[in-house]
Amino acid sequence: MIRVMLADDQALVRGALAAMLALEPDIEVVAQVASGDEVVAAARLHRPDVALIDVQMPGKDGLEATAELRAAVPACRVVICTTFGRPGYFARAMENGAAGFVVKDAPPEHLADTVRRVHAGLRVVDPALAAESLASGVSPLTPRERDVLRQARRGGTVAEIARALHLSGGTVRNHLSSAMGKTGASTRAEAALIADERGWL
Structure with missing residues (x-):
């Protein structure tokens, strides 16, 4: 079984993702949190294989939480799962150690497939978003x-x-x-x- 943690501040979205992934025979949702501040503690407690993390959350945002999670629990792979497919978010997610980046309006089967592929050690990113990110360049802000x-x-x-x-x-x-x-x-x-x-x- 692939152990998955969900981090999203919207309870309805979190519940829908959990219900959808529960239909997969090889995926088990072992933890759910509502803020970036809870990510590392929950990962240490539940030891997920893959964390699906939203970008915009209370406390630490998902990109900060990704960097902290990768440092604290390196065995846990991270997929950013967000409504906002912005090039800057994508670039920062990759810099912070995310292995995948998907938008929430992707087909359900795509999300489960992403979890499996990331768990297998692959990177999964939206090709159009990756191309847009390269075209727009990195953030000039310190x-x-x-x-x-x-x-x-x-x-x-x-x-x-x-x-x-x-x-x-x-x-x-x-x-x-x-x-x-x-x-x-x-x-x-x-x-x-x-x-x-x-x-x-």
């Missing part, structure tokens, strides 16, 4: 610029962003200015929106 834009996306002031990230106001303004230049945006809100749409955050 990790700190990403942090600042994530905070800006929530509508925080420079002072609030500085407090949240333990930076000075001047440093936050420098990172915002750099991120705006790299995204071609005229405001920090626009920069956050552009970066988010490209999957860079």
Whole structure:
């Protein structure tokens, strides 16, 4: 049996995925979690072979959770399973050690097949998304610029962003200015929106 863990903050989606995979004779769902913060602890407890992880979740997002899971439980292979097939997400997922990337509107049999192939040691990615990711290139943002834009996306002031990230106001303004230049945006809100749409955050 292939032991699978599901990480998705939407209970209906998680339940549907679990029910669908339960129909497969060689797949068993051994754990379900609703946030990125729960992924590593659940994997250590249940020892899944494959983890299906959503990107957008409370706490750590699925991409951060993937990197932590790969470091903490290297035997567990990761498939990103998301509604958002963005090139930036795909590139970061691969950088963080994911072995597969599928979108939730894929046919059910494709998801089960992906689980089997990833468990067998293969990589499974959507060819169109991989091509789009190569064409769009890697994110130009530094990790700190990403942090600042994530905070800006929530509508925080420079002072609030500085407090949240333990930076000075001047440093936050420098990172915002750099991120705006790299995204071609005229405001920090626009920069956050552009970066988010490209999957860079």
